[in-house]
Amino acid sequence: MFRLLIGLIGVLLLIAAVGCQGRPDPTATSAPTSVPEPTTAPRVASAQGPGELVVYSGRSESLVGPIIEQFADATGIDVSVKYGSTSEIAATILEEGANSPADIFFAQDPGGLAAVESMFATLPNDVLSHVPANFRSPDGKWIGLSGRARVIVYNTDRVSPGDLPSDLRGFTDPEWEGRIGWPPTNGSFQAMVTAMRVIWGETETRAWLEGIQANNPQTYPKNTPTVAAAGAGEIDVGFVNHYYLYRFLAEEGEGFAARNAHLTGGGPGAMILVAGAGVLDGADNSENAIKFIEFMLSTVAQQYFAGSTYEYPLIEGVNVNRLLTPLADINAPEVDMADLGDLEGTLDLLRDTGVLP
């Protein structure tokens, strides 16, 4: 029996070893020569070398690790990264205050960036102008680097896209009782509720939250378990960001029984959000931090986001992943990031309606 245990360990170590060999060398595929040096990038005096950069990333290493590595290879900058969830990293930067070793904060959603906005330096206009005005902070404190759409993820065995209402208001109908899943603690979800307050007004947003509550929604801590539940048929529909589905399809194959739907009637349920970054005020390596942002908005990096993380590119001339609905076909509402600043008001409303404690 004891030998069995040893045997099992041996087998697993073997798998691990094979796993190591199976990993392709990231530099081999990325062809660093093709990486364009962004034309607008300020040239650092090369006497002291390319220097360093400390990135605090609220985006997972699984998603952005490879592209950060490409940035380091292309520029020769000595990049160090600290990974965590966006909220944890935001809290860390706030606790560190002026002592923060971070040069740049790469965040999963605008809420995380807004939380530390007071500690960001204002970005140069030529950097900000890379993306449309609604995908960056109104004060130029942070900038979107990739886009994601709010969608309805639905179970294909139980719902056909034709059954879905044209906008979020339809889900307060009693026919959706017990069929909805949502992650109310998620930053993107909260940004959507903020957009609701802007587009629909306080009264209607409150009525909507109460209407969904009356339909006994299942609560999930994050998007990933919500999408998993939709695939398993535990819920019929979920309110999530679009790109999680494609990870499940990659892992489980086409048999994964959930797909995304964009609400045809538009409104807050069809809005486009961004992941983005801001440079810390007084950062030791602020020039390299600007280079980082410029690189992430280069064609190469935007193609990476479109191809590998199933996100929407934010610059012209980069194709959307063929699995995704093109932005032009999404009936997204006109919302300015400037209007999404009142997270506090959204949290009060979520607490008031008993959605959050």
Place this chain on the structure above:
Amino acid sequence: MSTTAVDFGNKRVVARVRRRPPFSLTLAASLLGAAVVLPVIYLAIRTFEAGSETLADILFRPRVAAIILRSFVLVAIVSAASAVLALALGWLIERTDLPFRRLWSIVTVLPLVIPSYIMAFLFISVFAPRGMVQRIFAEPFGIQEIPSFYGLPGAAIVLILVSYPYTLLTVRAALRGSGRALEEASRTLGKGPWETFFRVTLPQLRPAIASGSLLVALYTISDFGAVSLLRFETFTWAIYVQYTSYVDRTAAAALSIVLVGFAIVIFLATTRVHGEQAFEETHQAELGGADQSSTPLGRWKYPALALCSLTTFVALVIPMAVLLFWLIRGVSAGEELGIVWGAAINSAVVSGSAATVAVVAALPVVVLAVRYPGFFSSAIDRVSHMGFALPGLVIALALVFFGSRLVPALYQTHAMLVFAYLVLFLPVAMGPLRSSLLQVNPRVEEAGRTLGKRPLQVFSTITIPLLRPGILAGGALVFLTAMKELPATLLLSPLDFGNLATRVWAASSEAFFAQAALPALLLVVISAIPMMFLIGRRRTAQA
């Protein structure tokens, strides 16, 4: 050695004699007390930033009372069930002729190393209303949904499975440390094995059960991963919600202060049992060296084997099988798996350091608390437990706050990370040490003193060898707990640091299941190796 049984009645008197602790002991314990009190100071700073009105507003939100009640119910169920399971397994492994004891002694402890959010996610994929079990076993019979796994039942089951090893190892250390003279006397007097267990063994184990249950209870109240996925809204869940909402560090701190009070209640409830300190006995088994005869199980062998197998199957085989399934599915779909050797080495090195440091640091605190009971020693004892009672994220942020301000040179270094583990896991090392020390007859130590040895000499030549089972069990528990620790590892580790726990998290949070499976499996497998040396049941000496 049998003399201990004879003058059993006098020992309480010996234990109660008030002596002044040696200065070095007080100093060491005070330094540790100062270190572990940091998070509480941080919480006080953050809480008092808010005015009293805001504070009242936060604490009297409508759902807070219900959440407190729910947390108590969960803690009670998880601690009680873990104690029963741990007692049964511990006794079978240490005291009977159960077949494959060496195997059981290792595998029954390993579930501790599985992060609770992973265990919860795996269990959801298997047992959720439309999980694997429903699809494979129920759907063919037309059953569309099996009873919901969410809420209290799921949260309790998952937390029992990842935390019962705290009580199990503490109980096992106590069983190893205590001699069998009393049990044998009971048998000689014609009492059956059951009566001996309930009237002799069980009362002897009470301090160990209390120490272990304290750890289980504190682990349960500070867990976020399992309760959030299984939708049982507890106090720590509420605290995390404040952090995920970005703006509310004050609310999080205020709720954490309530959690501190909560932890003190649990602490007092369990240390009431320690206070009796009734059963001290020299370590016959350890001093004698040889393993003594085991209770023959006879026809009870099969139910006993069934219990061990079922526990291992549910807590270890099911999770590992699902992970293996993820891995194979991913690899056959052409998923790339990352390199994990560096991560594995990082995990082993920092967890090994944490275990060593925590055990060494726990010694003075435990000796002071057990041998020199008083206001000061019990205050340090109590404060030491706060790190384990509070959510890991709160402790991590507290150390971010102090570390980046007070010791910038050490901030985000390995030393800082190990220090964070010390603050978090000091009580984990203290639990088994305490129950072991309670078994060491102070008279043995006093004999050393009368023979002219200095206190430190007595400690290192007499007490430490007698504490061996507690030291090994404490080290093993800290090692396993540190292997899976996440928030402090993410926030306080050096830049570019990655270990198995951070790998599992990074991959699983973005639904890279195959990439998450490999480091998760390695977490279990690599942990098995030190367990063989630390707590593996030695082969029974041939008669």
